[in-house]
């Protein structure tokens with residue numbers, strides 16, 4: 001196991017692999033894994049899609065900000081954030097301040113293939129999810145880059161290889177504690 005100080009925060013679009021890579025990274029570093037979407041679901045007792053249905057996106061974003069503000073204050077964690085977590089400047093500031101931020105990128109084809117069978121991504125339950133992912137990428141890519149300490153391309157990379165390459169890069173970045 002690798003012994004590294006501080007928190008790691010993963011950002012990127014739906015299907016980029018934040019949850020999958022985050023879990024593997026936590027396992028390899030002995031850190032505790034959190035996922036902001038899962039934490040919102042644990043606190044409310046319902047799925048993300050249900051929150052969007054009943055309360056709308058704005059109220060979901062409020063819940064997300066509050067969960068992120070709590071989680072970033074923990075120590076020695078890996079946090080997979082929701083795909084839209086970077087939209088609010090206060091979330092970006094919290095993430096940048098309390099941990100090393102990793103932006104996971106993937107091609108639109110890969111994002112589409114990886115999200116196709118999961119019904120718990122309300123923003124993609126529409127006629128043309130490809131166009132939606134494309135426009136979300138255009139809107140958010142600058143925000144992901146702004147907050148990130150490291151950018152990783154996940155296309156054509158299996159998760160284990162990706163995590164070991166990521167660890168090599170993380171060794172060169174000072175921990176934020």
Ligand SMILES: Nc1ncnc2c1ncn2[C@@H]1O[C@H](COP(=O)(O)OP(=O)(O)OP(=O)(O)O)[C@@H](O)[C@H]1O
Nearest residue numbers: 013014015016017018019020083114154157158159
């Ligand atoms: N590098 C990869 N190569 C192939 N498949 C991957 C890779 N990373 C993740 N996947 C697969 O893609 C799907 C989506 O991954 P994951 O749920 O981790 O994405 P996410 O970034 O957490 O998405 P969301 O923002 O919606 O929570 C999963 O089925 C996962 O197994």
Ligand SMILES: O=C(O)C1=C[C@@H](O)[C@@H](O)[C@H](O)C1
Nearest residue numbers: 014037048082083084121122
């Ligand atoms: O990209 C987004 O805006 C979202 C991504 C998911 O992680 C969830 O947080 C929710 O489905 C919204």
Ligand SMILES: [Mg+2]
Nearest residue numbers: 018019037080
């Ligand atoms: Mg996820």
